[in-house]
Amino acid sequence: MNQYYDLDKGKNVLFMNDASSTSGYSSGNSPNSTTQSLSPAHSPETMALQTDFANLNLPGGNSPHQPPMANSPYQHQLLNNDGICQLDATNLINSAGVGVGVANVTSFGNMYMDHQYFVSAPTTVPPAQHFGYHQNGLASDGDIKHVPQLRIVEQPVEKFRFRYKSEMHGTHGSLNGANSKRTPKTFPEVTLSNYDGPAVIRCSLFQTNLDSPHSHQLVVRKDERDVCDPHDLHVSKERGYVAQFINMGIIHTAKKYIFEELCKKKQDRLVFQMNRRELSTKQIQELHQETEREAKDMNLNQVRLCFEAFKIEDNGAWVPLAPPVYSNAINNRKSAQTGELRIVRLSKPTGGVMGNDELILLVEKVSKKNIKVRFFEEDEDGETVWEAYAKFRESDVHHQYAIVCQTPAYKDKDVDREVNVYIELIRPSDDERSFPALPFRYKPRNVIVSRKRRRTCSSANSSSSGTGSSNNSLDLPRTLGLAQPPNGLPNLSQHGQTISQEFGRDMHLNDLMDSENFRKLIEQNSTDLEKICDLGMGELVKDGHGRAEVASGRNLTSKYLNTIFKIFDQDRRTPTESSHRQVEELFTDHALNNENNDTLLHEVISHKKDNLKLAIKTIQVMNYFNLKELVNSALNADGDSALHVACQQDRAHYIRPLLGMGCSPNQQNHAGNTPLHLAVKEEHLNCVESFLNGVPTVQLDLSLKNDDGLTPLHMAIRQNKYDVAKKLISHDRSSISVANTMDGNNALHMAVLEQSVELLVLILDAQNQNLTDILLARNAAGYTPLELARHKANERVVKLLENVYPEKGELAMTWIPRKVKEEIDTSSDESSDAGQLEIKSEEMDIKTEDEESVELDLSSGRRRMEVDSSKDTEKEQDPLIKLRLLLSNEFIYDQLCSLLNKPLGYGSDPQEPKWKHLARQSHLQQFTFIWLGADGLLDHVREKGASVEFATFVRALQAVDPQAYALLDRDLR
DNA sequence: CGGGAACGTGC
DNA sequence: CGCACGTTCCC
CATH class of the missing domain: 2.60.40.340 (Rel homology domain (RHD), DNA-binding domain)
Structure with a gap:
């Protein structure tokens, strides 16, 4: 037995609790009960709940438990200015079980109240009525079509x-x-x-x-x-x-x-x-x-x-x-069956075209029986041109949070270039996809690559040597046989050291090569050259394996070099037509006949004695014969150029000469590493420096990612190498905003994970105009650097970041990142303006829960707090700025592109890509003839934002592609 | 609030 | 018994 307030009788009455009900939500009433069911709820609180609920509908004083209405938090007006019925909880009346064998309906009593609280007279329910759609009370025109x-x-x-x-x-x-x-x-x-x-x-x-x-x-x-x-x-x-x-x-x-x-x-x-x-x-x-x-x-x-x-x-x-x-449908966000799918991280962002590479995906909660890993490739128009699924068993899904799978083979196992594809999760039960799809790169087979390399080598060969017969290359080993065996010559290693001491390692070799003394030294007669070569190449073999192997391997190298140097000497005295071709062929042939496909240049540069003279001579000879093309395409079996080797071996002094010779600094080896990657990896600061200070004919591209999905800067940060990172950043600040393709982290994210205040300050202080972009960039798991910090980093890092972030609710445009070290004006003079309040930054950090929007007063460096900014028309532009920032995010930009490149699917021309439609809707139709794809439109919005009507664009985007809209919306407000 | 760990239960 | 998943607890 329990008590509830009977609205009909106006007093508390007793009623039977249905003892048979064990439900947590038992409402306590049986169908036969004559009492009114008010609220099903979990026992054992059921009774109290019902009592209290009954009280809710009443003015004060009628129930012992009921709080006085004057203190009710629900005292809003029921109508707002727009005439929209803004009903709040006070007007939301529960009526569960209304009429369950009940004669008196009372809980609707206060439904008719207007702006005050009162209880209407209880209404008596008649015994029975027809159940059907009521046709009375229709609009007065009586049009039968206008049914409610x-x-x-x-x-x-x-x-x-x-x-x-x-x-x-x-x-x-x-x-x-x-x-x-x-x-x-x-x-x-x-x-x-x-x-x-x-x-x-x-x-x-x-x-x-x-x-x-x-x-x-x-x-x-x-x-x-x-x-x-x-x-x-x-x-x-x-x-x-x-x-x-x-x-x-x-x-x-x-x-x-x-x-x-x-x-x-x-x-x-x-x-x-x-x-x-x-x-x-x-x-x-x-x-x-x-x-x-x-x-x-x-x-x-x-x-x-x-x-x-x-x-x-x-x-x-x-x-x-x-x-x-x-x-x-409303889906349960927490369930693995209906929650959001997301790949948080890939064990590696690349794999071979043959497939069957092990790949580990860290994912948000999935169900092993209901998940697939889809690989797909899209063309420029965003059309899917290939898809395949990774192989894994149920048991490969680890505790709902990781999937160990085998990559599928790419459609074309003979591609000779890398192919960029995407990976996404699919939940078959509802066809839900993870978002965004993560990039993955297929690597061509080595056989194909070296075949290609050979082709380019020999084509460079034949193109420069004109009608040179293929027999020539076969002849060459015989030519080599003419070279003197290097054995038995005196050890001249001191000689090499003398040279390096003489000119000093610190002197840049470019300068060195120009110096008169050095030139003379290099231009000695061939006998001397032979000694140099023997010193270089013969020694190595002896050191390593004894004399037995002298005839092969490196020894071969010295023969080639000797021959080339002889041709060089001869040509300088009496230039010959064929010299150039001969040297070229020797060079190529050496590479092809060597197990690792190292060229002479590779070997000379990586020589453990670091024979400066030999290396410079080789470079000079190659310069002389104008073999730049060859040098650039001359990669060994690992795809390393001479520059890679120089970086790997910490031979910084060769970097500028090689760059000068035209060796590309952006060449990626088979692991995707540029020479600079290797320099960073090996922490050869000198090499990094030489690169950045060099005057390459080709612009150094710091945004290139290796097979781990990392740029050199990413690597430097991951290795927590402040010095290296600093050099890279000062060379090219824009590289900061590049997201790695492993987990979508940018430099700032990664610095957060390193918990390195030093690195954070370095990045934040880089005076980068894209800093807002970096701050707002989300990684694959969906976190901004600040959010990531809150999850993974210590308090100091969080605080540091919070200081540079726009405050909650503050729009991006009014905000310019402060320098981290900058002292904030903490003067606390009270503002007389009721709407503005100056506060200290420390206080601000605590006040993140406040609803008020905050903006930075740029002129004074102080922040102003406003109680209500909705009237501020100046802020109309802000979302546009934010939109532009979002577009600078690689992930979002790419996703938008691919979505908007898809056909519209409806209208007069369903094949028309969405972006065109969107452009017209945004009054940018004049450009639809110029732009080739969604990127044209997006670039325009990003670059020329001021001329774009933000609201129109976003509204149109929402209509054209809700998915794309959702992408922006996530961050827009 | 949202995220996540701990704990419970049934296969 | 161990695992997967459901439920509760906690910050």
Whole structure:
């Protein structure tokens, strides 16, 4: 037995608790009960809850537990200025179980109250009424076509966390509208049209695949209590016919209570539809069977809202006005079956075209029975030209958070270039994809690469040597046989050292090569040269393996060199037509006949004795014969150029001469590393320096990523090498914003992970105009550097970052990153202006929860706080700035491009790409003839933002491609 | 609030 | 018994 407040009788009465109910949501009433069900809720709190809920509907003083209404937090006006019915919790009246064998309907008493709280007289419900769509009270024109109609004007959000009853403490965010932003928030909303009398709009929770209630509870938080569905809102001519359901939450019914809850809901509904007549035993039995079937395979992670409209007749009877409408599905954000899919990290961003490489994906919660890893390639138009799925077994899904899989083979196993593809997760059950798709690079087979290299080598050969016969290269080994065997010559290693001492290692070799003394030295006669070569190449072999191997390997190199030097000497005396070709062929032939495909240049540079004289001579000879082309295409079996070797071996002094000779600094080896990557990897600061100080004919590209998906700067940061990072950044600040393709982190993200204040300051202080872009960039897991810091870094790092970030709610345009070290003006003079308040930065950091928007006063370097910025028209431009920043994010930009390059799919020309349509909608049609793809449009928006109507563009984007819009929306407000 | 760990339960 | 997944707890 318990007490509740009987609204009808105006006093507390006792009622029976249904002892047979074990449900956590037991409402305590049986169908036969004559008491009114107010609120199903979890026992053991059920009774208190019901009592309190009853009290909610009353003015003060009637219940012992009821707080005085004057103190109620819900004292808003029920109508806002727009005439939209802004019903808050006070007006959201629970009516669960209305009419369950009940004669008195009372809980709607306060539905008619206007701007004050009062209780209307209880209404008596007549015994029975017809259940059907009410046709009276139609609009006065009487047009039969204008039947009352419910329409959803704001869908609920697609994903929402369902919480268990035990989690429903405190506030946990409400079920917002699909278009909800931080401001303004929206909520599920319906309108009733073609009706002009008072009506009730009801919202309840339904299953998605059946027109039947869901066992979960749609609750409204009210005075510390959760009030369950259905929820009724009153609409009328005066209020408008808009019902907005705010502050709702979804309680995940525990499995053991599913049947019970479902049964109760179905029963309540049936009884309501039956005009509150009691159910027969047979009906109850049927209901139970039906419930059993439904409960068995009800989707617990997906619900939808059901909206219904009723007219309450004078006699209190509820008559449906319009057919019910259902919202889109609401998915449980926490479930692996319906939550968001995301690849957080790849073990490596590259793999061979043959496939079957092991790849590990770290992912957000997935279900091993319901997940696929899809590889796909898109052409420039965003069309999928290839797709394949990674191989893995259920047991390869590790604890729902990682997938170990084998890469699929690429469609063309004989490609001779790298192919950029994407990886995404797919959940077959609902075809949900992970977003964004992560880039992955297929590497051609080595055989193909070296075949190609050979081709380019020999083609360079034949093109420069004109009609040179192929026999020539076969002849060459014989030519080599003419060279003197190097054995037995005196060890001249001191000689080499003398040279280096003489000229000094610090002197740049370019200068060295120009110096008269050195030139003389180099231009000695061939006998001397032979010695030099022997010194270089013969020694090595002896040192390593003894004399037995002298005849092969490196020894061969000295023969080639000797021969080339002889030709060089001869040619200088009497230039010959064939010399150039001969040297070229010797060079190529040497590379082809050597196991590692190292060229002479490779060997000379990497020689462990670092024979300066030999190396310079070789370079000079190559310069002399103008073999630049050859040098550039001359890569060894690892794809290393001479520059790679120089960097690897810390031979910084060769870098400038090689660059001068035209050796490309941007050449990537088979692991994707440029020479600079190697220099950074090996932490050869001198090499890095030489590179950056060099005067390459080709612009150094610091954004190139190796097979780990990293740029040299990424590597430097990962190795926590401040000096290296500093040099790289000072050379090219823009490289800071490059995201790595391993986990989408940019330099700042990575510095955060290193927890290196030094590096952070370096990056933040780089005076980079894209700093906002970097700060707002999200990695593959969706985190900005600050968010990442909050997750992974220490407090110091977090604080440091918080200081440079725009405050919550502050729009990007008003904000210019402060220098980290800059002292903030902490003067605390109170502002007399009520709307403005100057505060200290330390205080600001704490105030992130505040709703007020904050902006930086640029002229003074101080921040101003404004209570309400919505009237500030100057800020109209801000989202545009933000949009432009977002477009500078590689991930977002690429995703937008690929989405917008897809065909529109409707309209007069469904094949027309979306971006064209979007351009026209944004009044940029004049450019559609110039731009070749979405990138044209996006670049325009990014570069020439000022001429773009932001609101128009975004609205159009939303219409053209909601997915693309969502991408921006995530960050836009 | 949202994220995540701990704990429980059933296969 | 161990694992996967459901539920609760906690910051």
